[in-house]
Ligand SMILES: Nc1ncnc2c1ncn2[C@@H]1O[C@H](COP(=O)(O)OP(=O)(O)O)[C@@H](O)[C@H]1O
């Protein structure tokens with residue numbers, strides 16, 4: 001569960017570049033809910049995720065994860081509760097470590113049993129099994145450096161690592177935007193599977209209206225640091241991509257001539 005109350009984030013406060021990125025966001029994602037988040041460039045989507053993860057400290061408001069107030073907690077203190085996958089496939093894993101070392105790190109974070117990088121036979125078999133389930137043929141490449149993998153393979157592994165960490169919350173920030181269409185589709189399917197299997201509460205930022213309606217069970221639209229649309233259930237099922245674009249147009253005062261609004 002994520003509860004965000006009155007969240008405000010201002011960048012460069014008191015400077016000529018001062019920018020209010022979040023202007024009082026109220027938002028509750030229930031346990032195991034999967035929420036798609038859309039909004040044009042600069043709407044505050046990444047800032048919201050960064051604030052939840054602790055990378056950005058809010059000027060006002062409160063953030064609770066699984067009932068714990070983490071608002072003032074440093075990133076490291078809440079890291080065990082949060083798994084993240086970024087747009088950049090290089091950001092979620094360490095290219096210089098092998099696949100199994102990356103998995104071991106994720107596993108150690110989740111279990112807190114201090115395994116560290118020591119990889120025994122049982123663990124290696126568990127990793128192999130997890131990789132085999134992916135169907136990407138990576139189970140035979142445990143000792144390959146992460147840097148050898150394609151962007152899509154790395155995103156898929158980032159998701160596997162996210163589940164190993166047994167986090168309360170999964171934060172996905174346009175995690176398929178840098179992938180080719182086939183790989184993007186694969187990672188989206190994997191995302192669905194992972195969320196369904198683990199029941200992790202998930203926020204997925206996307207620039208795709210189609211994904212925003214197809215993925216998860218709720219769609220939230222941010223605009224200028226505020227939640228301006230929040231739909232679920234029948235209301236959401238009755239929306240189509242055209243409707244969403246129409247809403248976008250309305251809040252943006254018709255200036256739809258904007259390539260930040262990609263329609264897929
Ligand atoms: N580290 C930062 N320093 C200054 N301004 C920032 C920073 N991060 C984001 N911003 C600004 O905050 C606003 C929201 O950004 P962001 O959350 O990245 O939007 P989105 O992810 O919806 O495109 C934008 O105007 C952006 O330029």
Ligand SMILES: [Mg+2]
Nearest residue numbers: 045046047173
């Ligand atoms: Mg962003």
